[in-house]
Amino acid sequence: MKLTRQQFLRVLPVTVLALSGCAASETAPASTEELVFDHACPLDYATQFTADCYEGGYTMLTLTESGEQFLVAPEDAAAVEGLPESVTVLRQPIRNIYLVSTSVMDLFLALDGLDSVTLSGTQAEGWYLDEARAAMEDGRIAYAGKYSAPDYEKILAANCGLAIENTMIYHTPEVKEQLERFGIPVLVERSSYESGPLARLEWLKFWGILLGKEELAEQEFARQVERLAPLAGQASTGKRCAFFSITANNLANVRKGGDYVAQMIEMAGGDYVFADLTDNGNNLSTMNLPLEDFYAGAKDADVLLYNSTIEGVVHTTEELVAKCPLLAEFKAVQSGSVWCTTQSFFQQSTALVDFVLDLHRVFTENDPADLQFLRKVE
Structure with a gap:
């Protein structure tokens, strides 16, 4: 649930x-x-x-x-x-x-x-x-x-x-x-x-x-x-956020709306852009979208989070756009609000709270530094 x-x-x-x-x-x-x-x-x-x-x-x-x-x-x-x-x-x-x-x-x-x-x-x-x-x-x-x-x-x-x-x-x-x-x-x-x-x-x-x-x-x-208690009294920031990676066969891998990563975005005060995304027939937490569908759902997102654990770390905007030229038109790319997860994230099971707190800083601060699990894509 x-x-x-x-x-x-x-x-x-x-x-x-x-x-x-x-x-x-x-x-x-x-x-x-x-x-x-x-x-x-x-x-x-x-x-x-x-x-x-x-x-x-x-x-x-x-x-x-x-x-x-x-x-x-x-x-x-x-x-x-x-x-x-x-x-x-x-x-x-x-x-x-x-x-x-x-x-x-x-x-x-x-x-x-x-x-x-x-x-x-x-x-x-x-x-x-x-x-x-x-x-x-x-x-x-x-x-x-x-x-x-x-x-x-x-x-x-x-x-x-x-x-x-x-x-x-x-x-x-x-x-x-x-x-x-x-x-x-x-x-x-x-x-x-x-x-x-x-x-x-x-x-x-x-x-x-x-x-x-x-x-x-x-x-x-x-x-x-x-440690999450301070977030309990705060309203949603209204920031729309997408969590994704681009696959080798030019699809966007995203989390379903009920996935725990989507929930962490909500806990941090953001709105997950694919919150209504579900499908029947499997228990997988992710699904691949055609780039056109990903564009329609995420082009106006305020924040993009790139999942490095699947296709590797993205360091620069040029690297990101090389994976998918459509991303150049995304609001978050143009405003410089693109972040990449560290590759250690999914092995650090006790750090889920730290990730939520990192996300909250991304949603509420201007260019936060010294985050544990997110690196800015310059």
Whole structure:
């Protein structure tokens, strides 16, 4: 569900006050002789998982779309008998993780959980996170193959305790099956399917439970949400904004209206020019538009944001116009209000709030400097 700016402004002050701790679930899961339900951790935004806590420190993490369940058990807790075969038990501390989903790494860094990862599905040069790249260059994390072609021998030799994948793994289901056949639990995280930026960020709580750092996760999430509180009392700036890239086959790749990037533009006080853009038949957050349609929708936008993570960084107006001569006629190009994202943006999952604050400065200041994730196209 799309979170409009008005909804965001309404809910934020309440959310900031209600983020600490856990509360009783309205509908408590059934208890058993082995597991006695205690409480559920409240999720203010995320809908792709739930977390039910039981006496003795056990927590059941459920992925709502797939129904997959992972029972996180404390290190010294007794084994739970009679669990359904579909439930995967993860006993803390979870070590030697094979991390394939790149968006998870930054959340692990925020939770001081890098030492739990010893295998990566991305090579050192593919990381834009300095700590992750340094860990690979120092040999603390080894490359173990991409999602579709893992190095099973290396993964087994490392005594891998968990493989964390994204939904790309469903394109090669035999890989998931093989890992599980070798006794390696596979967790397919779905943070990218969350409807908004704060919902994605709330996966801090998911990984906090997994790593035994629930309190730190709660604190970090509350701190990030509170940083947005100053925007709650501000009206829309009225600035119209487009977020896009030009593909190699001369199409404009844009975000759909319900996408989290579109929501961040709204949170920052802007109006996303393709807010009404939707299509049926897939769950993709982007779509390609013919240049004529992109021109019609974005030529009068006050601000253009170029997405560098797909087709590379654009440094100058000349480079941008070379990709698409039509852009020379755009209002934002002529007024000099074109910005390019840094390539680290989509790996820095904890920086969504920083991006919103960057955008707010672009919408409200004259030529702001020292932005974290946006660079002016000169």
